[in-house]
Amino acid sequence: MKVGGDAPISVQSMTTTKTANVDATLEQIYALAAAGADIVRCTCNEQAAAEGLAQIVPRSPVPIVADIHFHVEMALAALEAGVHGLRLNPGNLRKPEEIKLVASEARDRGVPIRIGVNAGSLHPDIYERFGGATPEALVESARIELAYFEEVGFSDVKISVKASSVATMIAAYRLASETFEHPLHLGVTEAGPLPGGLLKGTAGIATLLAEGIGDTLRYSLTADPVEEARAGRQLLEALGLRERKGLDLIACPSCGRAEVDVIKVANEAQAALAELKLPIQVAVMGCVVNGPGEARHADLGIAAGKKRGHLFIQGQIIRVVPEDEMVAALVEEAKKIAAEGVAARLAARDLGAEAEAAADRALLLDAKGTDVNHAAARIEQIRHRTQS
Numbered sequence: 001m002k003v004g005g006d007a008p009i010s011v012q013s014m015t016t017t018k019t020a021n022v023d024a025t026l027e028q029i030y031a032l033a034a035a036g037a038d039i040v041r042c043t044c045n046e047q048a049a050a051e052g053l054a055q056i057v058p059r060s061p062v063p064i065v066a067d068i069h070f071h072v073e074m075a076l077a078a079l080e081a082g083v084h085g086l087r088l089n090p091g092n093l094r095k096p097e098e099i100k101l102v103a104s105e106a107r108d109r110g111v112p113i114r115i116g117v118n119a120g121s122l123h124p125d126i127y128e129r130f131g132g133a134t135p136e137a138l139v140e141s142a143r144i145e146l147a148y149f150e151e152v153g154f155s156d157v158k159i160s161v162k163a164s165s166v167a168t169m170i171a172a173y174r175l176a177s178e179t180f181e182h183p184l185h186l187g188v189t190e191a192g193p194l195p196g197g198l199l200k201g202t203a204g205i206a207t208l209l210a211e212g213i214g215d216t217l218r219y220s221l222t223a224d225p226v227e228e229a230r231a232g233r234q235l236l237e238a239l240g241l242r243e244r245k246g247l248d249l250i251a252c253p254s255c256g257r258a259e260v261d262v263i264k265v266a267n268e269a270q271a272a273l274a275e276l277k278l279p280i281q282v283a284v285m286g287c288v289v290n291g292p293g294e295a296r297h298a299d300l301g302i303a304a305g306k307k308r309g310h311l312f313i314q315g316q317i318i319r320v321v322p323e324d325e326m327v328a329a330l331v332e333e334a335k336k337i338a339a340e341g342v343a344a345r346l347a348a349r350d351l352g353a354e355a356e357a358a359a360d361r362a363l364l365l366d367a368k369g370t371d372v373n374h375a376a377a378r379i380e381q382i383r384h385r386t387q388s
């Protein structure tokens, strides 16, 4: 898979199984690929892991990158296993002759290497020179490693300068993008469990992507790695950087106008629709007064009102259904849209639905909208006070 240049930004994740356990690792790789991972990294920390990689690589649905720390022989073993890429940590693989040996072997085999600098394991000399794991120190570590690679004529390189501090990571990548022409792999390292880890990862990665920085990414979450792959994919889809592959469920946050338990309906709809793997945007809105209009950009949506659901396509009401059939109607219509297209489903709409919906809206406005603050009485009181 091409990374960098005009290639789509790719999503990465890392297996948590023992790489030597080939079947368990492959099972996780398939789950990661299904959730949106384009590239998967596996640790290569021992000979059994390298031997496992030799069996995993030909059966994997996505390219496999071997993660190397400390041991040059593991990098060489991973290359023997036929991996598609290596990640080297310059902080703990420090001997120049060993780094150049790996780069030469990778060059001869046409295998790219990621220089994976990590603030937590920065080379001690650089840490001391810069007085800490500063953005400048992270970039300097990558620059020194790159210079070794260039000595042996190897330039098929990606670079990452990760930190667990979002601010440090953002500054480091900005500097890296000014310093290097190589593709950058983005990530906030050790971001932690959900939901905080997701927030930190998104804050760092999305900020940089919005500035046009970054070619590939990984969320580092203390969670099932499937969550990492899913988050990466969803982030890229949300930013319009990758085509939508699956469902995009939007829902209103609910408020006092809501006619149903929006959280419950949205969760039910998400569960029912996610299985269908349809690349459409579906809206769940809590009331018919504002819902269809606010979600008119959605391919399909449902809004609740007076014990009934208004099913709409691109803001146009196509059917009114009983409240307890809302989710089922949504799923049925989603399938029909996938099979027939939006135009055909709009043409097949119930022609009386718009009038029914308008009557529901009017009833709700009467009940909740027009005098919920007793406006007439208040105005009279205000006038009385200001005139006296």
Ligand code: SF4
Binding pocket: 252, 253, 254, 255, 256, 257, 258, 259, 285, 286, 287, 288, 289, 290, 291, 294
């Ligand atoms: S759609 Fe209706 S229920 Fe949902 S937030 Fe807007 S006004 Fe409130």
